Every structure is written in C-alpha cells, then in structure tokens.
Amino acid sequence: MNEQKIIKQLDSILAQAQKITTNEKILYFVDTAMYKKILKIESHVNGNAEQFKTKRMKSEPFYRFAKILNYDTPAISYKFFRSHKRIEIFDRAKIQERIPGIFEIWKNTKKKNLDEAILRNEIPVDLIDVSRKELEEKITEEQNILTDLVDNFSKYDIAISSFEDYKWYDYIYFVQVKDDKHVRKTEHLRDNVPNILWYEDIEKNTSRINDKISKIIQDHDKICDAIYFKKIERK
Structure with a gap:
C-alpha cells in the first residue's frame, strides 16, 4: 500500500x-x-x-x-x-536529528498563521503581498542558516529549547x-x-472493573442518568 x-x-x-x-x-x-x-x-x-x-x-x-x-x-x-510544555535538548546526536524537522514545523506554522490572519482580515489587502514576501524572505534566511548548521555541525554549539516560546x-x-x-x-x-x-463505555463493559459501582451498574435499573435501583427480594 x-x-x-x-x-x-x-x-x-x-x-x-x-x-x-x-x-x-x-x-x-x-x-x-x-x-x-x-x-x-x-x-x-x-x-x-x-x-x-x-x-x-x-x-x-x-x-x-x-x-x-x-x-x-x-x-x-x-x-x-x-x-505548558517546555522542550530542552542538549544531546548533540538528538539535536542533529531534530533540527531539520523543527525547521519544517516552524515554516509551516508561520505560513499557516499568515494565511489565517489574512482570512480573518487582520492584514490590509494592500499589505498581503508584502507580508507574504517578507515571510518568504525570512524563511529563506533561516533555511540558509540551517543548511550551514547541518553542513558544519561540528563547528557549532547547538541546543534546542522552547523556553522563550512557552506554549500551551x-x-x-x-x-x-x-x-x-x-x-x-x-x-x-x-x-x-x-x-x-x-x-x-463503562456501562457496557463493567465486567472489566472490580469495584462496587460496576456490580451495581450490571444488575440495577437506571433512571435520571444517575439513579440505579433494584428491588430487594424479601424472603
């Protein structure tokens, strides 16, 4: 496939x-x-x-x-x-493996954010082309830096951290x-x-659970989504 x-x-x-x-x-x-x-x-x-x-x-x-x-x-x-989640990587082997992917994510996120801003009319029509050109120039600039880092990895002290870009x-x-x-x-x-x-669903699979409420769910009737009842048999 x-x-x-x-x-x-x-x-x-x-x-x-x-x-x-x-x-x-x-x-x-x-x-x-x-x-x-x-x-x-x-x-x-x-x-x-x-x-x-x-x-x-x-x-x-x-x-x-x-x-x-x-x-x-x-x-x-x-x-x-x-x-919040903060990423910090100092292992050089892991850094060398991760940085190309980090660039792709950054690039795609920047393009997506710009497209969404345009759709929300947050950028004036006469500035749309300018904004796209500026972004492409920024992407090219950072891609050139990344290429140098990859090609000359041993010459740089590199770390990966999201400390300054704290995200939810x-x-x-x-x-x-x-x-x-x-x-x-x-x-x-x-x-x-x-x-x-x-x-x-817990109600359909109560045999997997060994606790009191699961036994009640199995053999009691229910009303109001939360009230379980069973008639007591008198001897």
Whole structure:
C-alpha cells in the first residue's frame, strides 16, 4: 500500500467513529473492531519502515499518519486538560536529528498563521503581498542558516529549547483496566493527524472493573442518568 491508500483506509475506518475536536486537535473514539483494523494498518506501515519513515519518525513511521493513544486494553473514562510544555535538548546526536524537522514545523506554522490572519482580515489587502514576501524572505534566511548548521555541525554549539516560546499543549487523561486494576495515563494530542483512543463505555463493559459501582451498574435499573435501583427480594 502506498501513502494515499493508507490515508484512505484510515479515513474509511474513522468515518464510522465518534470524534471530538478540541483546540483544533481531533480525537476519535474507536471500538474494538475498528481498533483491530487500525492495528493491521499500523503493522503494515511499521513493517515497511523504509517506505514510510521520515527523519523525525524512523522507528515508528505510522506516527506520521495517526497517533494511537492506548494499547493492551481500552480506555473506560477520559478528560482533557491543557498544560505548558517546555522542550530542552542538549544531546548533540538528538539535536542533529531534530533540527531539520523543527525547521519544517516552524515554516509551516508561520505560513499557516499568515494565511489565517489574512482570512480573518487582520492584514490590509494592500499589505498581503508584502507580508507574504517578507515571510518568504525570512524563511529563506533561516533555511540558509540551517543548511550551514547541518553542513558544519561540528563547528557549532547547538541546543534546542522552547523556553522563550512557552506554549500551551493539549492532553488527554484516561483510565484503563489491567489485571483488575485501574491504570491512569496521560498523552499529548497531536496536530494535523488523527488521535485515536480505543474506548469502551463503562456501562457496557463493567465486567472489566472490580469495584462496587460496576456490580451495581450490571444488575440495577437506571433512571435520571444517575439513579440505579433494584428491588430487594424479601424472603
């Protein structure tokens, strides 16, 4: 399968899933059947790493198509939150590997921000061409510097840090059940690709949970979304 077929197959599966969009991040909730289909695609992509890998995603090329948030068991509950995240890299091997990808992200973000500003009418019409030209000149200037850094890497002391560009990042906190115990995990939600959560509704899968309320949910009736009841059998 080529890249277009991978994307088409993923889109076909995810079209059947529920989704939530939060701060331009898209989260899909997939059931077990969908999850198994997605794992087959992931296995194919990672098994043909030379065809699909990129400089940023050498070991797990499927990461370029989607982010699977959980393995082993489904999530039974979740919530979103935002947090500051600061990146600092001083290892030279990692820096040498990361800087080309960081440039591409920076370039694409700058272009996207300018396009969105134009659509919001934040830039006067007579300054649009000027703004685009200035951005292209800035991109060319920084690309030339980057090329020099890459070609003469040993001559520079280089670090990667987002200290001066402090950003908010979107996360999902979710709970899984493993060996009758609740396992809590946190994952960062990615831009531009689907974030996939294998999820099963707690009320439909209470046999996975070993606590009092799960037993009540299983054999009690419910009203008002929160009131569970069962008639007491008198002897």
